[in-house]
Amino acid sequence: MTVHHPPGTRKMELRRDRMLLECCLFRYCQDPGCPQYSVPFYGIDAFTGRTSRQPEEHMILRKLAIGFILGAIVVATIWAIGVVRFDRPAASPDKPIESASAQKRGGVLRIFQYDSPASMSIHEEAFNSAQNPMMAVFNNLVLFRQDVPQNRIDTIEPDLATKWSWNADMTALTFELRRGVSWHDGRPFSAADVKCTWDLILGKSEDKLRTNPRKSWYRNLDSVSTTNDTVTFHLKRPQPAFIALLASGYSPVYPCHVPAPEMRQHPIGTGPFKFVSYKPNEAIKLVRNEQYWKEGRPYLDGIEWTIIPNRSTAILGFIAGKFDLTFPFGLTVPLMKDIQKEAPQAVCELQPANQSTNLIVNRDAPPFDNPEIRRAMALALDRKSFIQILAEGHGDVGGAMQPPPQGVWGMPAEILKTLPGYGPDIGRNREEARKIMAEAGYGADKRLAVKVSVRNTPPFRDPAVILIDQLREVYIDAELETVESATWFPKVYRKDYKIGLNLTGLGVDDPDAQFYENYACGSDRNYTGYCNPPIDKLFDQQSMERDQEKRRGLVFEIDKKLQQDGARPILFHNRFATCRQPKVKGLTIMVNSLFNGWRMEDVWLEKRPTPTPATEEPSPPAAPEKPALLPPSPPPADTRAATGPAEPPAVSAAAPAPSAERGDNLPKSPEPQPVQHGLEPEQRQVTSNQTSPVVDEREQLDPNVRDLITRGWELYYLPYSPARWQDARRNFERAFELDPRSSEVRIGLASVLATKLAGGWSPVLQEDLPRAESLLREALDRGTVSNRAAAHFTLGVLRQMQNRLPEAQSEFETAVALDPTNARAQLHLGETRLYRGEPEGGIAPLEQAIRLVPDGPNLAVAYWALGTCQLLLGRVDQAIDLLQTASAANRRSWVPYFYLAAAYGLRGDRERAKSALAESIRLKPAIKSLARMRAENRWLADPRYQALQVKTLDVGLRRAGLPDQ
Numbered sequence: 001m002t003v004h005h006p007p008g009t010r011k012m013e014l015r016r017d018r019m020l021l022e023c024c025l026f027r028y029c030q031d032p033g034c035p036q037y038s039v040p041f042y043g044i045d046a047f048t049g050r051t052s053r054q055p056e057e058h059m060i061l062r063k064l065a066i067g068f069i070l071g072a073i074v075v076a077t078i079w080a081i082g083v084v085r086f087d088r089p090a091a092s093p094d095k096p097i098e099s100a101s102a103q104k105r106g107g108v109l110r111i112f113q114y115d116s117p118a119s120m121s122i123h124e125e126a127f128n129s130a131q132n133p134m135m136a137v138f139n140n141l142v143l144f145r146q147d148v149p150q151n152r153i154d155t156i157e158p159d160l161a162t163k164w165s166w167n168a169d170m171t172a173l174t175f176e177l178r179r180g181v182s183w184h185d186g187r188p189f190s191a192a193d194v195k196c197t198w199d200l201i202l203g204k205s206e207d208k209l210r211t212n213p214r215k216s217w218y219r220n221l222d223s224v225s226t227t228n229d230t231v232t233f234h235l236k237r238p239q240p241a242f243i244a245l246l247a248s249g250y251s252p253v254y255p256c257h258v259p260a261p262e263m264r265q266h267p268i269g270t271g272p273f274k275f276v277s278y279k280p281n282e283a284i285k286l287v288r289n290e291q292y293w294k295e296g297r298p299y300l301d302g303i304e305w306t307i308i309p310n311r312s313t314a315i316l317g318f319i320a321g322k323f324d325l326t327f328p329f330g331l332t333v334p335l336m337k338d339i340q341k342e343a344p345q346a347v348c349e350l351q352p353a354n355q356s357t358n359l360i361v362n363r364d365a366p367p368f369d370n371p372e373i374r375r376a377m378a379l380a381l382d383r384k385s386f387i388q389i390l391a392e393g394h395g396d397v398g399g400a401m402q403p404p405p406q407g408v409w410g411m412p413a414e415i416l417k418t419l420p421g422y423g424p425d426i427g428r429n430r431e432e433a434r435k436i437m438a439e440a441g442y443g444a445d446k447r448l449a450v451k452v453s454v455r456n457t458p459p460f461r462d463p464a465v466i467l468i469d470q471l472r473e474v475y476i477d478a479e480l481e482t483v484e485s486a487t488w489f490p491k492v493y494r495k496d497y498k499i500g501l502n503l504t505g506l507g508v509d510d511p512d513a514q515f516y517e518n519y520a521c522g523s524d525r526n527y528t529g530y531c532n533p534p535i536d537k538l539f540d541q542q543s544m545e546r547d548q549e550k551r552r553g554l555v556f557e558i559d560k561k562l563q564q565d566g567a568r569p570i571l572f573h574n575r576f577a578t579c580r581q582p583k584v585k586g587l588t589i590m591v592n593s594l595f596n597g598w599r600m601e602d603v604w605l606e607k608r609p610t611p612t613p614a615t616e617e618p619s620p621p622a623a624p625e626k627p628a629l630l631p632p633s634p635p636p637a638d639t640r641a642a643t644g645p646a647e648p649p650a651v652s653a654a655a656p657a658p659s660a661e662r663g664d665n666l667p668k669s670p671e672p673q674p675v676q677h678g679l680e681p682e683q684r685q686v687t688s689n690q691t692s693p694v695v696d697e698r699e700q701l702d703p704n705v706r707d708l709i710t711r712g713w714e715l716y717y718l719p720y721s722p723a724r725w726q727d728a729r730r731n732f733e734r735a736f737e738l739d740p741r742s743s744e745v746r747i748g749l750a751s752v753l754a755t756k757l758a759g760g761w762s763p764v765l766q767e768d769l770p771r772a773e774s775l776l777r778e779a780l781d782r783g784t785v786s787n788r789a790a791a792h793f794t795l796g797v798l799r800q801m802q803n804r805l806p807e808a809q810s811e812f813e814t815a816v817a818l819d820p821t822n823a824r825a826q827l828h829l830g831e832t833r834l835y836r837g838e839p840e841g842g843i844a845p846l847e848q849a850i851r852l853v854p855d856g857p858n859l860a861v862a863y864w865a866l867g868t869c870q871l872l873l874g875r876v877d878q879a880i881d882l883l884q885t886a887s888a889a890n891r892r893s894w895v896p897y898f899y900l901a902a903a904y905g906l907r908g909d910r911e912r913a914k915s916a917l918a919e920s921i922r923l924k925p926a927i928k929s930l931a932r933m934r935a936e937n938r939w940l941a942d943p944r945y946q947a948l949q950v951k952t953l954d955v956g957l958r959r960a961g962l963p964d965q
Contacts, residue, residue, distance in 0.1 A: 103299055103585070103586065103604045104299065104604055104605065104606065104607050105299050105300075105301075105604070106299075106300075106301055106605070106607070107300060107301055107604075107605035107607070108300065108301050108302045108303065108304055109300050109302070109303045109304070109324050109325065109584070109600070109603060109605065110304050110306065110322065110323045110324045110325070111303065111304070111305050111306070111323060111324065111325045111326070111327065112305070112306050112307075112308050112314040112317060112318065112323050112326065112327055113129055113132075113133075113305050113306070113307055113308075113327040113330070114129070114307070114308065114309055114311060114314065114327060114330065114457050114458065115129050115307065115309060115456075115457055115484075115485040116129075116280035116281050116307050116485070116486070117129045117130035117485065117486070118130070118485070118486040118489075119210075119264035119265065120133075120134055120263070120264060120265065120266070120267045120275065120278055120284075121134075121209075121210075121260065121263045121264045121267065122134050122135070122138065122249075122250060122252055122267075123197075123200070123201060123209060123212070123214070123250075123252075123254065123263075124209050124210050124211050124212070124213070124260075124264065125211075125213070126211075126213040126489050126525070127485065127489075128328065128329075128505065128594055128595055129485065131249060131250060131595055131598075132249075132305075132328055132594075132595070132598045133284045133286070133303070133305045133598075134252075134267060134269075134275075135249045135252070135271075135595075135598040135599055135600075136271055136272055136273040136286060136298075136303060136598060136599055136600040136601070137184075137252075137267055137269035137271045137273055137274065137275050137286065138252030138253065138254075138267075138269035138270065138271045139159050139160045139181075139252065139253060139269065139270045139271050140159045140160065140246060140247060140248075140249075140251050140252055140253065141158075141159060141160050141161040141164075141175055141177075141194065141231075141246050141251075141253065142156050142157065142158055142159055142161055142164070142175075142243060142246055142247045143156070143157060143159040143247050143596075143599070144156055144157075144247045144248075144590075144593075144596050144597075145157050146588060146597060146599050146601075146602060147588050147602065148588070149351075149588055149589065149590055149591045150406065150408075150590070150591050150592055151244075151247075151508065151509055151590060151592055151593050151596055152408060152509075153241065153243070153244055153510075156243060156244065156247045158178075160177060160178050160181060160189065160194075160253055160270065161175035161176060161177055161178065161231075162176050162177065162178050163175070163176050164176070164243070169238055170235075170238040170239070170240055170546075171234065171235045171236075171237065171238055172232050172233070172234055172235065173232065173233045173235070173242060173243060174230055174231070174232045174233075175194075175230065175231045175232075175233075176229060176230050177189075177190075177191055177194070177229045177230065177231060178293065179229060180293060181270050181293045182270065182291060182293075183255050183257075183268050183269070183270055184268050184269055184270070184274045184275070184289060185255075185258075185268050187255065187257055189253075189255075189270055190229075190256075191226035191227075191228070191229060191230065191231045192226060192256050193253055193254065193255055193256050194224065194226070194231045194253055195224045195225070195226050195231065196254065196255075196256035197252075197253050197254045198218065198221065198224045198233070199224065200254065200260065201214070201215060201218055202215075202218060202221065203215070207259055207260045208260065209260055210260070210264070211489065211490070211493070211524070212524060213489070213517075213524060213525055214250055214251075214507065214517065214525075215523075215524060216516045216517045216520055216522075216523040216524065216525065216526075217245050217507075217512070217513060217516060217517060218245070219516060219520070220235050220236050220237060220239050220242070220543070221233060221234070221235060221236075221242075222234045222235060222236045237540070237543075237544055238544045238546075239512065239543050239544065240544075240545075240546055241510050241511075241512050241543070242512070244508050244510045244512070244513075245507075245508055245510070245512065245513060247508070247596075248507040248508045248513075248593075248595060248596055249507070249593075249595045249596040249597075249598060249599075250507040250508075250595055251507075252269065252271075253270070255268050255269075265278070270293070271289065271292070271599070271601075272288070272289055272292050272294070272297055272298035272599065272600065272601035273286040273287065273288060273289055273298060273300075273302070273303060273600065274286065274287050274288070274289050276302075280307070281307055281309070282306075282307055283304055283305060283306045283307060284304070284305040284307070285302065285303075285304050285305075286302055286303040286304075287301070287302040288300060288301050288302060292601075294601065297601040297602070298600060298601040298602075298603070299586070299601075299602070299603065299604035299605075300600065300603060300604065300605065303600060306323070310771060311335070311458050312729065312733060313733065314326075314327070315331075315335060315338065315339060316730065316733050316734070316737070318339065318343070318346075318579065319339060319342045319343045321581070323581075324580060324581045324583065324584050324605070325578070325579075325580045325581070325584055325587075326339075326577075326578055326579045326580070327578075328578050328589075328594060328597075328598065329351070329353045329355070329574075329576035329577075329578055329594045330459075330576065330578070331348075331576060331577035331578065331579060332390060332391060332458075332459075332462070332576065332577070333350065333390075333391045333392045333394050333575075333577065334392065335577070336348050336350060336577035336579065338726055339579050340579075341723075342730070343579075345581070345582050346579045346580065346581065346582070347579065347580050347581075347582055347584075348577050348578070348579040348580075349577060349578055349579075349589045350394060350575055350576070350577045351406075351575060351576070351577075351578075351589050351590070351591050352396060352402060352403075352406045352407070352573060352574070352575050352591055352592065353505060353574050353575070353576050353593075353594040354402045354406075354407065354505065354506045354509050354573075354592045354593050354594065355503055355504065355505040355506070355573070355574045355576075355594055356398070356400070356402075356503070356504050356570045356571070356572070356573050356574070357386065357459075357463050357501065357502075357503055357570075357571045357572055357573075357574060358501075358502055358503075358504055358568045358569060358570050358571055359377065359378070359381070359467065359499070359500075359501060359502075359568065359569040359571060360492065360497075360499070360500040360501070360502045360527045360528050360568055361374050361377065361498070361499055361500075361528055361566075362495050362497055362498050362499075362500075362528065362529070363528055363529045363530065364495060364529060365495070365497075365498045367440065367448070368498060368499070370440060371566070372436050372439070372440060373436070373437070373440055373448075374566045375420070375433075375436060375566055376432075376433040376434075376436040376437050376440075376474050377433070377471065377474070377476070377499075377566075377569070378420065378421045378566045378569045379420065379421050379429040379430060379432055379433035379436070379474070380429070380430055380433050380470050380471055380473055380474040380476075381421055381429075381467075381470060381569060381571060382426045382470055383397050383421075383422070383570075383571055383572050384397065384572075385466065385470075386463055386466055386571050386572045387572050389466060390462055390463060390466070391574070391575060394575045395572045395573060395574060395575050396572065396573040396575070397416065397422065397572055397573070398410050398411065398416065398570060398572075398573045399411045399416065399419075399559040399560070399562065399563050399570060400514055400515075400518070400519070400559050400562050400563070400568075400570065401509075401511065401514060401555065401559055402506070402509055402573055402592055403573055406591040406592050407509060407573075407592055408509050408510075408592065409509065409510070409511055409552065409555050410559075411556050411559050411560065415556060415560060419560065419563045419564060420563070420564060420566075421569070422563070430473050430474060433473075433474040434473075434474055434475065437474050437475045437476075442475045442476075443475055443931075443965075444475065444929070444931030444932070444965055445931060446475075447475045447476065447477045448475060448476045448477065449477045449478075449479075450476060450477070450478050450479075450498050450499050451478065451479050451480075451481040451497075451498065451499070452464055452467060452468055452471075452478045452479065452480055452481065452499045452500065452501060453481045453483055453491070453492075453497040453498075453499070453500040453501075454480065454481070454482055454483065454500065454501045454502075455482075455483055455484075455485055455488040455502075455503075456482040456483055456484050456485065456488075457485060459503055459574070459576075460501060460502075460503060461480070461482065463501060463571060464480055464501040465480065467501055467571070468480060478499065492527045493524060493527070495527075495529065500527070501571075502527065502568075503574070504518060504568075505593075505594050505595060506593065507593070507595050507596070508593070508596075509592040509593060511539075511542055511543070511551075511555045511558070512543050515539045515542075515558065516539060518568065519535070519539075519562060519567055519568070520536055520539060521533065521536055527568075528567065528568050530565070530567040530568065532561075532565065532567075535558060535561060535562070538554060538557065538558050538561075539558065541554060542554035542555055542558065576594075582606075583605050583606040583607075584603065584605060584606075585603070585604050585605070585606055586602040586603045586604050587600075587602075587603050699742055699743060699744055699783060699784075699787075701739060701742060701744070701745075702738060702739060704738060705735045705738050705739045705742065705745065708731045708732070708734050708735035708738070709731070709732070709735055709744055709745060709748055711731045712728045712729075712731035712732045712735065712748050712752070713728075713748065715727045715728035715731065716728040716748075716751070716752060725752070728752050729749075729752045729753070732745065732748045732749035732752055733749065735748070735749070736749050736775075741778075743778075743779040743782055743783035743784075743787045743788075743791065744783075744787060746775040746776065746778060746779045746791070747775075747776070747779055747787060747790050747791055747794055749772075749775055750772040750773075750775040750776045750779075750791075750794050750795075750798070751772075751794050753769070753771055753772040753775070754769065754772045754794065754797060754798045754801065769798060769801070769802065772794075772798055773795065773798060776791050776794055776795045776798070779791040780792060780795070785818055785819065786818075786819060788818055789814075789815045789818035789819035789822060789825065790815075792811045792812075792814040792815040792818065793811065793812065793815040793822065793824065793825045793828070795811045796808045796809075796810075796811030796812040796815065796825075796828060796832075797828065799811060800828070800832065805832055805835055805836050805942070806836070808828075808832050809829065809832045809833065809836065812825055812828050812829035812832055813829060815829075816829055816845065820848075821852060823848075823849045823852035823853045823856065823858075824849075824858070826845040826846070826848045826849040826852065827845070827846065827849040827858060827861065827862055827865070829842075829845040830842040830843070830844070830845035830846035830849065830862075830865055830866070830869075831846075831861075831865050833845070834865055834868060834869055834872075834945075835942065835945060836942050836944065836945065837942045837943070837944025837945035837946075837947070837948060838944070839868070839869035839870075839872045839873050839948065840869070840873065842865065842866075842869045843866065843869050843870075846862055846865050846866040846869065847866065849862050850862050850863070850866070859885075859886075859889045860886045860887075860889035860890035860893060860896065861886075863882050863883070863885045863886035863889060863896075864882075864883065864886040864893075864895055864896050864899065866882050867879045867880075867881075867882030867883035867885075867886060867896070867899060867900075867903075868883075868899055870882060871883075871899060871902065871903050871906075871952055871953065871956075872945075872948040872949065872952050872953070873948075874951075874952060876903055876906050876907045877907070879899075879903045880900065880903045880904065880907070883896050883899050883900040883903055884896075884900065887900060892923065893923070894919075894920045894921075894922075894923035894924035894927070895920075897916045897917070897919045897920035897923070898916075898917070898920040898924075898927065898957075899953070900916045901913045901914075901916035901917035901920060901956065901957060901960040901962075902952070902953045902954075902955075902956030902957045902960065903956060904916055904956070904960065905955070905956030905957060905958070905959030905960040906952060906955060906956040906959070908959075910959060910960070913956070913959060913960035913961070914960055914961050916960070917957070917960040917961060917962060928962075928963075929962065929963050929964060929965050930954060930957060930958070930962055930963070930964050930965075931964060931965050933957075933962075
C-alpha cells in the first residue's frame with residue numbers, strides 16, 4: 001500500500017529532491033526532512049508514513065534527472081582515476097571506511113566473558129552474556145546499522161525483510177521478505193517463521209517460552225498475518241516507533257520447526273555464524289556459516305567466548321594476548337587504565353551503554369510497603385560518589401532514559417536538578433531522610449537490618465558496596481547477598497527480595513521499550529511492582545504521538561514523575577570500556593545500546609606478516625638466583641605500609657568502604673616492613689619477628705616465579721597507592737599462572753586479594769574473598785612450617801574481614817602454635833580475643849607481640865589493644881598508662897585518645913577526659929556520639945564484649961562529655 005505525500009510547494013519538492021540526491025551519493029542524511037532509514041528510494045518514514053515510491057509523473061522525471069546526474073558522476077570518476085570500488089560497506093558519518101582490499105578472511109575471534117548464561121535463547125534471556133554471543137547466530141527483520149554508533153530510527157535498515165510500509169493510521173506494518181535464505185540446518189526461511197516467532201512471544205503458540213523478558217514490548221501487538229512472502233504486524237493502536245523494537249538485537253527471528261527447549265541448548269538461526277557448543281563455565285563457540293545469504297560475509301572463521309568468572313584473570317589473559325576482545329562494556333575505568341598501562345597497543349573505547357544502575361525495592365514487603373521509607377532511601381543517595389569511585393568521574397546522572405547527547409530521549413540537567421534527591425546538598429537530603437526514618441520508628445539505637453540482593457558479577461557487586469555504605473547514613477544496616485546469574489532473573493521476578501541493586505540495560509533507546517518493559521503495570525521486568533494507571537495512560541499517549549517534539553515533552557513529563565514517585569531510583573548511568581587488540585577491525589561500539597552491535601559479520605582480523613626468525617644463538621648461562629626478599633613473615637592480608645603507624649580496627653570490614661578518602665573508615669594495623677634492596681643476605685637486617693623460612697626450607701621454584709614473588713612483596717610493602725597495589729597483584733597472578741601449586745604463591749596472592757590499604761583498611765571487591773580462601777585452603781597443610789603458619793594467619797585475617805571472629809581466632813591460634821615467634825599472629829590473636837569479649841585472654845598474646853618487636857611499627861596498635869583489655873577489666877590506671885604509650889607512639893591516631901578519654905572519665909579526671917575526647921574528635925570528627933561509635937563498631941557485636949563496654953567504655957565516655965545521640 002502507498003501513502004501519498006501531502007501537497008506541498010514546488011520549493012519544498014526541490015529541497016526534498018536535493019536530499020534524495022544526498023542520500024544516494026553519501027548513503028546518509030542528517031536533516032530531519034530526509035527519507036528515513038538511509039535506504040534510498042525504498043525507505044519509509046516511520047513517523048509520517050511517507051514512502052519515496054511516488055506514482056506522480058513529476059516524481060518519475062525527477063528520478064530520471066537524478067539518474068543522469070549520478071551517471072555523469074560515475075563517468076567522471078572513472079575517467080579521472082580509472083577505478084571504482086563497489087564492494088565496500090556503506091559509509092558511516094561517524095566512522096571511516098575500511099577498503100575491501102584490506103579486509104581478510106580467516107581467524108577465530110577470541111573474547112572473554114564473566115558468567116555462564118542460563119541458556120542460549122535470546123528471547124528467554126535478559127542478560128548480554130547470552131544475547132551478545134547469540135546475536136551473530138540470527139537475523140532480524142530489520143536492524144540498526146552496525147557501522148553507526150548511535151541507534152536512531154533513521155539508522156534502521158533491511159535484514160531478512162527487503163522493504164516495509166505502514167497503512168494510513170499506522171496500525172499495520174507490512175514487510176516484504178528476502179528470498180533464498182536458509183536456516184543453519186538447511187530448511188528454507190519463510191514468512192511462517194516470522195509469525196511463529198511473535199506468536200511464541202505473545203503466548204499464542206502451543207510451544208512456550210520458559211521466561212519472556214520482553215513480552216511487554218509487544219503489548220500493543222494484536223496479531224501477525226502472512227501472505228506469500230509478506231508479513232504484517234497488526235497493532236491495537238498507532239505506534240510509530242514499533243519498528244525500532246524489531247531492530248534490536250533482542251528481536252531475532254526463530255525457526256518454526258525447532259522447539260523452544262532445543263533453542264535453549266542448540267539454537268538454529270540464519271545468521272553469519274552457526275552455533276557449535278556451549279559448556280557452562282567454559283566457553284561458547286561459533287563457526288562461520290558458509291551458506292550465509294550475504295555474499296562474502298562473514299570474514300571470521302569463528303568466534304569463541306571463553307567464560308572466566310574472575311575478572312582479574314580474564315584481564316591478564318587479554319594483556320598476555322590470549323584474547324582479542326574484552327567482554328563488551330565489561331571494564332570499569334580503572335581496569336581500562338590498567339590495560340592501557342600493561343598493553344599500550346590495546347584499542348579501548350569508553351562509552352555509555354544505555355544501562356543504568358538502579359535501586360529496586362519490593363513494595364509488597366514490609367516495611368518497604370511504606371512509601372515514606374522508600375523516599376528516605378532515595379534521599380540517602382549520593383549519585384556523584386558512585387561515578388567518582390567506580391568510574392573516576394566517567395558516568396552520567398539521569399532519569400529513566402539515557403542522558404543526552406548520546407541518549408536521544410534523556411531529560412536535560414535543568415529538569416533533573418529539580419527532582420528529589422538530585423540536588424547538590426547531600427547533607428540536607430540525608431537529614432530529611434533521617435527525620436522520615438525517625439517518624440517510622442527507626443534511629444541510631446534501632447536500625448533497620450536488611451539484605452541487598454545483587455547478581456554475582458562485578459558490575460552489580462561493586463556499586464552495591466557503596467549503596468550499603470550510603471544507606472547506613474539513614475539508619476539502614478544492609479548486608480550484601482549475591483545471587484548467581486542463572487537464578488537472578490527468576491528471583492527478582494517472583495519478588496523474592498526486599499532491596500536489590502540492578503543494572504537495567506535497554507535493548508532500544510526508545511521510550512516504548514523503557515516504559516513498558518520496566519515501569520508498566522504487570523510487566524515481568526517491572527521488578528519493583530510499581531503500578532500507576534494514570535502514568536500507564538501517558539505511556540500510551542507518548543507512544544502514539546507522531547510529532548516527535550510533542551512526544552519528547554511527554555517523555556520528559558513521564559520520566560520526571562517516575563523519579564518523583566521513586567519507582568526505581570536511578571543511581572547513575574554507566575560508562576564502560578571495551579578493549580580490543582589492534583588486529584581486530586570492522587567493529588563499531590554503540591553509544592546507546594550494549595545489545596545491538598554484535599552481529600559480527602563485518603569484523604575481521606588483520607594478519608600481520610610473520611618475521612623471519614633470526615639465527616638462534618646459544619643462551620647465556622643463567623644468572624645466579626636472586627636472594628629472596630621474602631617479607632619478615634609470610635605477609636598477611638592486613639599488614640601493609642602506609643605513611644606511618646596506623647590505627648586499630650574499629651569497623652567491620654564485611655562491606656568495603658567506597659573510597660580511600662572516607663573519613664568513617666578506621667584503618668587496621670599496618671606493619672611497615674621496608675624491603676632492603678641491594679644487600680647481600682648476611683647484610684640484611686633480621687628483626688626479632690622474622691619468621692620466613694630459611695633458605696634451605698624454601699620451596700624449589702622456577703627463577704621466574706621466585707622473581708615475580710619477590711617483586712610482588714616489594715610492591716606490597718611500599719607506601720600504598722592503587723597503582724602499586726595493582727602491580728603487586730599482577731606479579732602474584734602471573735606467578736600463580738606459572739606455578740599454581742606453590743604455597744608461597746598462593747599465600748602471596750591471597751594476601752593481596754584479601755585486603756588493601758587506602759587511607760584505611762577495607763576489603764577488596766567481594767569477588768576476591770572467596771578466591772583468597774580457596775587459594776589458602778590448599779596451602780594450610782602443605783609446605784614448610786612457616787608457610788603453613790602464614791597460610792593460617794592470612795586465612796584468619798580474611799575471617800576477621802568477614803566478621804567471622806570465632807573462626808579467625810582459631811586460625812590465629814593455629815598460626816601461633818606453628819610459629820610462636822610470629823609477632824603479627826600474636827597481635828591478631830590478642831585483638832580477636834578482645835573483640836570476642838575475652839580481654840583477659842587477649843593480654844598474654846598482646847604482651848608477647850610487644851616483647852617480640854619492642855620497637856616495631858605496630859607498637860601503637862599493640863599498646864592500644866592491651867590498654868583496652870585492661871580498661872574493659874576495670875583496671876583503669878593500667879589502662880591509662882598503656883593508652884598514653886599508644887597515643888605517644890602515633891599522635892595522628894584518634895583511637896588511643898578516644899579510649900584514653902573513657903579511662904580518664906572512669907577515674908573521675910573529667911578535665912583530662914574532655915581534653916582527650918576533644919583531641920580524638922579533632923582527628924576524627926565523625927565520631928561525635930555514642931550512637932555513632934556503636935554504628936561504626938558494628939562488628940563488635942559479641943554480647944560479652946558489649947556487656948563489658950556498657951559498664952566501662954560507655955560510662956567513661958559519657959563522663960568525658962560524649963552525648964548518646
